[in-house]
Amino acid sequence: MTSRSTPGLSWFNSAGDDAARAALHEMCAATAWGSALLARRPYPDAARLFAVSDEATAALTDDGLDEAMAGHPPIGRPRPGDPTSAREQRGMADADEALKAEMLELNLAYQEKFGHVFLICATGRSAEDMRDAVRSRLENDRQREREIVRQELAKINRIRLGRFVEQEPAGETAGADAPQKGAPTP
Structure with a gap:
């Protein structure tokens, strides 16, 4: 990410608290x-925003x-009709039915053990990668997980x-002062 100002970052810096909070949520x-x-x-640039995000997550x-996990399917x-989760989980879309069924079983076992959804950055991962990751992570203790x-x-x-931060804002009129819905996703 460069230090230049981007459309979404400019919007975020100047948006009202409620609109900015909704976009972050x-x-x-x-x-x-x-x-x-x-x-x-x-934020002077996206790099600083990323650094603050990392600090806040930590x-x-x-x-x-x-x-945070409750917001992830x-x-x-x-989620039906949610382009974010569909885009992020693209690697599962073409999995065969046996792998999908196995993933469902593994998800349920994970949720039973840890009490929350299996969270993984799925962007760019295949169904097999995600299956292997959940299998491996089921061996973790709660703290490590x-x-x-x-x-x-x-x-x-x-x-x-x-x-x-790279997207164009939807506009400045009432009801359209936030970036376009579904756009801020991988």
């Missing part, structure tokens, strides 16, 4: 993360991580922020 459901990013506006409490089951979840969330947030 589309990227990450953790309230503390969004509040931390809002508190440090304006500072999330267990409740904050839970809140299980791997293999993107929380560390990995935090790392994966930071990657997801960076990808989503990257798309967001």
Whole structure:
């Protein structure tokens, strides 16, 4: 990311708190993360925004991580009509039915063990990669898994922020002062 100002970053720096908070919530459901990013506006460039995002993700409490994970659908089951989850989980779309069924079983086992969805930065990963990752991570203890979840969330947030800062704002009129819905996603 360059140090130049981008359309989405310019919008974010000047938007009202409610509109900016709503845009951030589309990227990450953790309230503390969004509040931390809002508190440090304006950003001179995307690199600084990414750094603050990384700091805010690292500072999330267990409740904050839970809140963030609640905003993510299980791997293999993107939210209907949600271009974000469909785009991020593209690697599962062409998986055969046996692999999809296995992934469902693994997701359920993971959720039973850890109490939350299996979170992975799915962008660019194949269905087999995600299956292998959940298999491997089922062997982790709770503390190790929380560390990995935090790392994966930071990657997801960076990808989503990257798309967001590059997009054109929808406009300045009432109801259209936020970037276009669905645009800030990988």
